Amino acid sequence: MYVAVKGGERAIDNAHAWLAEERRGDPAVAELTLPQIREQLKLAVNRVMAEGSLFDPDLAALAIKQARGDLIEAIFLIRAYRTTLPRLGTSVPVDTAQMAVDRRISATFKDLPGGQVLGPTFDYTHRLLDFALAAEGEAPAAAKAPATPGPVPHVTGFLNRDGLIEEEPRDDATPADLTRTPLELPADRPLRLQAITRGDEGFILSMAYSTQRGYGRTHAFVGELRIGRVAVEMDIPELGFAVEIGEVELTECETVNQFKGSKTEPPQFTRGYGLVFGKTERKAIAMSLVDRALRWKELGEDNIGAPAQDAEFVLYHCDNIQATGFLEHIKLPHYVDFQSELELVRRLRAEAMTMQEAAE
Amino acid sequence: MDRKGWMSVLAKAPPARLAALLPDLPNHSYLRPPEIGSVMVQGRVGGTGAAFNLGEMTVTRCSVRLEDGPVGHAYVQGRDKTHATRAAVVDALMQTDAAPRLQSDVVTVLAAEAGALRHDRAEKAAATKVDFFTMVRGEDQ
Known part of the structure; x- marks a missing residue:
């Protein structure tokens, strides 16, 4: 059973303000831009587009930034945005x-x-951490060959x-x-x-x-x-x-x-x-x-x-998104549900004790 | 290039590049103001079989009428309303005397740039093509 509960508004506002501050992290460190996420965390962007079911790299980059890198949260944001878009049509099946x-x-x-x-694959790499990436530097240019x-x-x-x-x-x-x-x-x-x-x-x-x-x-x-x-x-x-x-x-x-x-x-x-x-x-x-x-x-x-x-x-x-929605909702207030469970357990215990006393 | 061709080039063009090639637009009115929406992209099972819904992409559409009458339409990838407006205006202009100038100064330039990008990736891919060679086995000698 769900019952409206009031209160907590100030706490929620403050929690969200703190979230924004935590999202930004140390202000002495340069802020991430959306093009940086789009270009340099491309595989995260790809996953958010695939599971968000909306192809738009800029939006996916924004969602990743807003979600602090939590990709399921980012996918949730994309799914929510998607529902606001009018459907302009359906494509011809891609060839x-x-x-x-x-x-x-x-x-x-x-x-x-x-x-x-x-292509640009992780296959055949040795999966050794490349500490050269910890320092900023120019990436080597990819080789080219004549293409047909x-x-x-x-x-x-x-x-x-x-x-x-x-x-x-x-x-x-x-x-x-x-x-x-x-x-x-x-x-x-x-x-x-x-x-x-x-x-x-x-x-x-x-x-x-x-x-x-x-x-x-x-x-x-x-x-x-x-x-x-x-x-x-x-x-x-x-x-x-x-x-x-x-x-x-x-x-x-x-x-x-x-x-x-x-x-x-x-x-x-x-x-x-x-x-x-x-x-x-x-x-x-x-x-x-x-x-x-x-x-x-x-x-x-x-x-x-x-x-x-x-x-x-x-x-x-x-x-x-369905899974996390149902899973995570159990952390939200269930005070009334739990109150009834509490009363039930107390009553059962009282009954059990009465029966035990009667048996003795 | 036919209308299908130039509309396709405009739809896929980087908005900033299109704006740089055609900064000033002639007077126009909206038949349909720019509208952001989605298009469901379909694929086929096994590449050739039954159609299925793969997921959506963002698309912005717009329809304009120039002062002297011609109507232009645009459906462009993404959520950039000025991109859609500019593409619709170009579509309208391509039906006027200005067509040859726009074709050479805008559409052909964009198509060439897209082609160069595509070719650049194809060349990088070609450099990663595997050349197999079979080791000589003992029993063959």
Whole structure:
């Protein structure tokens, strides 16, 4: 039961003023600017955009500053802001085959057309702290090599030619949108992907990891991982044709999964899919594993009761704003609730003691 | 370049750069004042399959009419209202006698700068391309 309680206004105002002071930290240290956060903490900005489900690097940088670097709090701010925006339309589905790739690797094909492009990756670094970064200095310039313009083909396309992998036939049906209608089960694959792509990176990572450790194993290889920028096109009602209204950075992961066949499907490779705003590699890989695990029913696989196979469990617990909202609300005043619990326990104790005395 | 082409260039242009190339705007009235909103960006399952909702992006739209009649529209990325207004004015001007001048002084410049940025990243990416070589194995000799 919730009852309005008055008082505490001055304490709250003072707490918020102190919060602002603490946020600023030592005034002798230069204040962070939003461009600094946007440019130098880009992966934090990317995560806030992905889980905030709103692509706007400047807003994400502001949210990170306001939240003092608490990314879930920053995501909360973005989600709240998002609800104030009128929806101007829906884009044409982005064409990731046309992506201008910074990075594109495959764990299944060594010599793929277009090559293995590492991009600006943490891979192959030694994970030793670089104390040179503690001092200010110029970053070395990146090397360049002649580039061949043009789109880089998807790896799964090569497997498709031999019929060794399931196809993803084009479907232009309007997908359900969980920002407009509450998520309901059973959720089809497009709806599941929307929930997972904005889901908590840590949760999706752990779910994916659990499948690798045997809780719903799907034998995944990274068929392709690509990071880059794609144009976003939208039909403009005033004009009657589509124009590019912007460009977003995306990370896409396609897994190729071993599949022995089932009652309904022939032996072939199957696929898991991850697509996430920004440079968010860990999340995209994890997303594709969880996507594949959740497909057990349509592929006629056994449900072994693994958490990652349970759509209700995954989809209803992956949103960190829902989770933190419910979790953290228990710290707010529950005085009346607790008062009734207190009275109940006192009454039960009194009854128990009376019974004990009677027995003696 | 057709209208689709220049509107796309204007939508993706850095607002400050567009303002530097076209600081002064001709007189215009708003058919729709600049409005900040969101567009739901969709992807496709597996890159080719069913559409799904990936997340939103911020977009600002605006429609203007120049004094002598032409109407211009803009949908630009981000939340910059002057960017949207300026892009709509350019769209309107591109339908007048001023088109060749704007094409060369604004649209072509912006498109070239965007292309150079894209090419610069592509060259850096190309430098990180792996050249595999297979070690000679004993049994092959």
